[in-house]
Amino acid sequence: MTKKIMYDVIILGSGPAGLTAAIYTQRFGLSTVVVAGRTWGGQLQLTTDVENFPGFGKIMGPELMRKMRDHVEGLGVKVLDVAAESLETSKTPFVVTTEDLTLEGKTVIVATGADTKWLGVPNEGKLRGRGVSSCAPCDAFFFKGKAVAVVGGGDSAMEETQVIAKVASDVVLIHRRDAFKAQKAMVDKVMALPNVRVLYNTQVADVVGDTALTGILLRTENISPKQGFDSFDQLVNAFGGKKIDDHQWELPRQGVFVAIGLVPNTQIFKGLDVDSHGYVKRVEERDENGVLKYFTKTNIPGVFTAGDVHDARYKQAITAAGFGCMAALDVQRWLTETGS
Numbered sequence: 344m345t346k347k348i349m350y351d352v353i354i355l356g357s358g359p360a361g362l363t364a365a366i367y368t369q370r371f372g373l374s375t376v377v378v379a380g381r382t383w384g385g386q387l388q389l390t391t392d393v394e395n396f397p398g399f400g401k402i403m404g405p406e407l408m409r410k411m412r413d414h415v416e417g418l419g420v421k422v423l424d425v426a427a428e429s430l431e432t433s434k435t436p437f438v439v440t441t442e443d444l445t446l447e448g449k450t451v452i453v454a455t456g457a458d459t460k461w462l463g464v465p466n467e468g469k470l471r472g473r474g475v476s477s478c479a480p481c482d483a484f485f486f487k488g489k490a491v492a493v494v495g496g497g498d499s500a501m502e503e504t505q506v507i508a509k510v511a512s513d514v515v516l517i518h519r520r521d522a523f524k525a526q527k528a529m530v531d532k533v534m535a536l537p538n539v540r541v542l543y544n545t546q547v548a549d550v551v552g553d554t555a556l557t558g559i560l561l562r563t564e565n566i567s568p569k570q571g572f573d574s575f576d577q578l579v580n581a582f583g584g585k586k587i588d589d590h591q592w593e594l595p596r597q598g599v600f601v602a603i604g605l606v607p608n609t610q611i612f613k614g615l616d617v618d619s620h621g622y623v624k625r626v627e628e629r630d631e632n633g634v635l636k637y638f639t640k641t642n643i644p645g646v647f648t649a650g651d652v653h654d655a656r657y658k659q660a661i662t663a664a665g666f667g668c669m670a671a672l673d674v675q676r677w678l679t680e681t682g683s
């Protein structure tokens with residue numbers, strides 16, 4: 344038989360957003376449960392050094408998340424190491440189901456984050472955090488003076504390139520097509536950078552290295568006329584690469600930033616408004632004087648959101664934590680206003 348437990352707030356996700364929200368709601372005296380998800384701690388579990396979270400100087404991502412979890416559990420919050428399988432919002436209390444639990448909540452904070460869309464090449468998992476990254480603002484510092492690549496052709500690839508080009512010695516932007524999807528203004532800015540070169544019509548077949556990235560295995564089928572090379576050999580030589588066969592070659596690199604998109608974890612939510620990329624849509628509410636009342640509301644009254652699951656722009660641990668705090672404050676206000 345499944346166990347049913349009722350809470351003031353159910354927090355879905357145990358990244359910086361969810362855990363920060365939990366600190367606040369618990370300290371407000373609200374009964375709080377965190378459903379941690381398959382990767383408790385979220386995206387920072389995937390990284391090594393974090394050097395931009397205030398108060399810590401330099402800390403390993405997993406250690407930072409351990410500290411956040413200890414803080415939350417130290418306050419008496421239950422953190423369940425299970426994933427939500429559904430959220431029923433057609434009536435209140437809301438119902439969250441996991442494999443063998445049914446939780447009832449007067450409110451819910453959706454803080455399920457986003458997962459990097461990785462390349463899916465064989466050695467990627469092994470070299471993640473060892474030269475393979477998905478966050479230039481977070482990791483740029485480690486690539487000072489190094490030769491790196493960025494993979495992608497959209498706005499986020501352009502942003503990553505601009506950030507990393509400030510510190511890296513040279514950057515190769517690898518795009519599988521002949522034209523970028525990114526806004527022209529952003530592309531123009533990238534093209535104007537003296538240390539950035541582009542490889543069009545080129546796919547990443549694998550990343551190379553034992554304990555750290557040393558190169559990228561590429562496949563260039565049709566050399567784009569934009570490259571200005573007459574032959575495959577010319578192209579490979581111009582980039583200092585090593586030819587493997589008529590289409591495959593290895594580009595020596597110490598870092599590669601994967602910027603082919605993020606996938607917000609919203610697939611399980613029915614009835615929750617998301618944008619065309621799957622990010623939760625916030626519904627800001629103001630009072631009669633135009634003063635902001637709620638920032639983290641969603642289209643479902645009583646369901647709030649925090650962190651990368653709604654934020655396609657800032658995507659940092661500190662901003663996610665900030666949104667977690669805001670969602671908790673909104674929940675407290677909501678429960679007071681509705682007398683729940």
Ligand SMILES: Cc1cc2nc3c(=O)[nH]c(=O)nc-3n(C[C@H](O)[C@H](O)[C@H](O)COP(=O)(O)OP(=O)(O)OC[C@H]3O[C@@H](n4cnc5c(N)ncnc54)[C@H](O)[C@@H]3O)c2cc1C
Binds near residue numbers: 389658664
């Ligand atoms: C490699 C890498 C390095 C980074 N380095 C830095 C850095 O140095 N500094 C920095 O500020 N930022 C960094 N970031 C970005 C930062 O990690 C994110 O912005 C931040 O983690 C977002 O927090 P979040 O709580 O919104 O989501 P996440 O961290 O994505 O956490 C989401 C949580 O939701 C859970 N979840 C998902 N689905 C469900 C479900 N169905 N039920 C319950 N739970 C669920 C997940 O298990 C996870 O616990 C890095 C990101 C990556 C990928």
